[in-house]
Amino acid sequence: AAQTMEQLVSLCKRRGFIFPGSAVYGGLQGTYDYGPLGVELKNNLKLAWWRANVWEREDMEGIDAAILMNKLTWRYSGHEETFVDPMVDCKNCKMRWRADQISGKCPNCASTELTEPRPFNLMFKTQIGPVPDPESFSYLRPETAQGIFVNFKHVLDSTSRKLPFGIAQIGKAFRNEITPRNFIFRVREFEQMEIEFFVRPGEDEGWHKKWVEDRINWWLSVGLSRENLQPYHQKPEELAHYAKATVDLLYRFPHGLEELEGIANRTDYDLGSHSKDQGSLGLKARVSPNSHSTDKLSYFDPETKQHVVPFVIEPSAGVDRGVLALLSEAYAEEQVKPAPAERLKPVEEALGTFLKSVGRNEKIPAQAKEALIAEGERIAQALGERLPSIAGLLSMPGAESIEVAKKLRGQVDPVVDEFYRTVLHFKPHLAPIKVAVLPLKKNHPEIVSTAKSIRRKLQSTGAMRIVYDDTGAIGKLYRRQDEIGTPFCITVDFDTLGEGKDAALKDTVTVRHRDSMAQERVAISELETYLREKMQ
Numbered sequence: 001a002a003q004t005m006e007q008l009v010s011l012c013k014r015r016g017f018i019f020p021g022s023a024v025y026g027g028l029q030g031t032y033d034y035g036p037l038g039v040e041l042k043n044n045l046k047l048a049w050w051r052a053n054v055w056e057r058e059d060m061e062g063i064d065a066a067i068l069m070n071k072l073t074w075r076y077s078g079h080e081e082t083f084v085d086p087m088v089d090c091k092n093c094k095m096r097w098r099a100d101q102i103s104g105k106c107p108n109c110a111s112t113e114l115t116e117p118r119p120f121n122l123m124f125k126t127q128i129g130p131v132p133d134p135e136s137f138s139y140l141r142p143e144t145a146q147g148i149f150v151n152f153k154h155v156l157d158s159t160s161r162k163l164p165f166g167i168a169q170i171g172k173a174f175r176n177e178i179t180p181r182n183f184i185f186r187v188r189e190f191e192q193m194e195i196e197f198f199v200r201p202g203e204d205e206g207w208h209k210k211w212v213e214d215r216i217n218w219w220l221s222v223g224l225s226r227e228n229l230q231p232y233h234q235k236p237e238e239l240a241h242y243a244k245a246t247v248d249l250l251y252r253f254p255h256g257l258e259e260l261e262g263i264a265n266r267t268d269y270d271l272g273s274h275s276k277d278q279g280s281l282g283l284k285a286r287v288s289p290n291s292h293s294t295d296k297l298s299y300f301d302p303e304t305k306q307h308v309v310p311f312v313i314e315p316s317a318g319v320d321r322g323v324l325a326l327l328s329e330a331y332a333e334e335q336v337k338p339a340p341a342e343r344l345k346p347v348e349e350a351l352g353t354f355l356k357s358v359g360r361n362e363k364i365p366a367q368a369k370e371a372l373i374a375e376g377e378r379i380a381q382a383l384g385e386r387l388p389s390i391a392g393l394l395s396m397p398g399a400e401s402i403e404v405a406k407k408l409r410g411q412v413d414p415v416v417d418e419f420y421r422t423v424l425h426f427k428p429h430l431a432p433i434k435v436a437v438l439p440l441k442k443n444h445p446e447i448v449s450t451a452k453s454i455r456r457k458l459q460s461t462g463a464m465r466i467v468y469d470d471t472g473a474i475g476k477l478y479r480r481q482d483e484i485g486t487p488f489c490i491t492v493d494f495d496t497l498g499e500g501k502d503a504a505l506k507d508t509v510t511v512r513h514r515d516s517m518a519q520e521r522v523a524i525s526e527l528e529t530y531l532r533e534k535m536q
């Protein structure tokens with residue numbers, strides 16, 4: 001797994017997973033753009049979730065509701081009043097912080113002179129329509145859940161579902177976070193994968209427990225390890241006002257153990273809140289009186305012949321936090337063979353010179369300097385294992401302004417190329433690219449055309465992304481595919497053409513496995529079946 005966020009940020013930018021948003025204009029805090037590999041990884045994660053939670057279950061329907069909703073939704077959901085974080089200002093440097101994320105001290109200037117916390121609403125307000133009338137506004141949704149609640153009756157009526165059943169949705173959500181940070185962990189625009197699972201009151205506790213187990217098992221199925229995943233039962237005083245119980249699934253991210261998904265028992269609060277004639281519904285939750293709703297969001301139980309408002313179990317996961325967890329879990333820097341001491345020595349010296357030079361530099365801001373030196377010293381302490389991390393170190397803020405950085409890079413690169421590899425051990429179904437087809441020689445027309453035709457044929461089977469790559473020597477190409485998590489490389493060589501020593505190898509290719517680096521010969525005609533089996 002990754003040791004630091006820098007390793008991931010650097011790899012993501014270098015190889016095209018994730019870029020800082022609006023970079024040509026100096027960026028926009030709290031936004032990130034997914035690049036060519038990032039979009040594939042994210043789509044694969046969402047597809048795996050949809051498959052497990054919608055297609056493979058018999059009690060679920062999917063929807064895709066609008067991001068913009070009538071603003072009354074956010075009044076009756078409680079968001080206008082209570083979707084707030086406590087904000088404090090530093091009286092010294094004027095920075096703003098979320099009070100519960102700092103411990104009485106400004107993280108920027110260390111001053112303890114802070115204002116009293118005051119509530120800050122996280123919803124983005126936006127004008128609707130061409131006339132800037134003070135009433136014609138709405139909010140960008142801060143969660144996808146409300147789109148499900150207001151469609152409860154539509155889905156029920158159009159599908160004739162019986163309780164218990166659920167509605168699933170994946171989509172964008174927006175929160176004006178006071179301090180976005182930790183890469184894609186806390187951002188202002190993100191995606192959620194949410195389920196609202198409707199059950200009979202009284203059956204809610206059993207279903208809540210079951211959903212917690214289901215969700216843990218699903219995260220394990222996409223490759224997270226059990227020791228990095230921890231359920232946390234919220235204490236009564238931590239619960240949101242609508243929740244009877246909430247279990248957070250925490251993941252050990254590079255910056256610490258933090259929430260990846262929340263699974264709440266929301267009782268009949270949401271359907272009750274959005275209903276008319278609330279007094280007739282026998283609600284268990286305390287809701288605000290609703291004078292605008294045009295419908296009762298209840299269910300007619302054919303067994304008891306009574307109308308009930310279902311209780312709701314809500315497993316709500318962040319897509320971006322999921323992507324970050326997958327990257328972090330999959331990341332490894334591995335020694336392919338031990339580097340001899342005489343090859344490490346010059347790197348060690350160049351790293352020492354670099355760190356001294358950082359320490360002396362007056363132009364690097366204090367925070368950046370501290371981060372650079374801390375990471376540099378961590379690497380130096382275990383240089384044998386951590387050598388590839390120097391690439392991440394050199395892409396941290398401030399590093400590029402150091403003169404001796406180039407020299408350090410010049411020392412590191414050849415050693416890394418020879419003795420190390422960075423690899424993403426994704427489960428095959430999540431890997432952005434499943435197979436890379438490589439020609440042993442890029443200026444040999446027959447090898448190239450055979451490789452290209454294998455790629456086309458495999459790609460035409462539809463289910464996976466397959467690329468052709470001839471931008472380097474074969475060893476380098478393997479390393480590049482390891483670094484982006486491609487589980488299989490296929491190499492076309494002279495044996496494939498029947499021009500090698502062993503004529504029996506004609507029409508076969510080398511298949512190289514990412515994790516074990518083992519290679520085997522497979523007939524071209526068998527490739528499709530072979531890969532399909534390995535991809536399961």
Ligand code: ATP
Binds near residue numbers: 177190
């Ligand atoms: P936190 O306490 O970390 O702010 P939360 O408890 O407010 O999160 P929920 O309202 O439960 O989060 O949202 C459900 C999920 O949506 C979270 O588990 C998380 O994965 C994701 N999420 C929430 N806020 C953000 C954000 N600002 N950036 C990225 N993902 C987010």
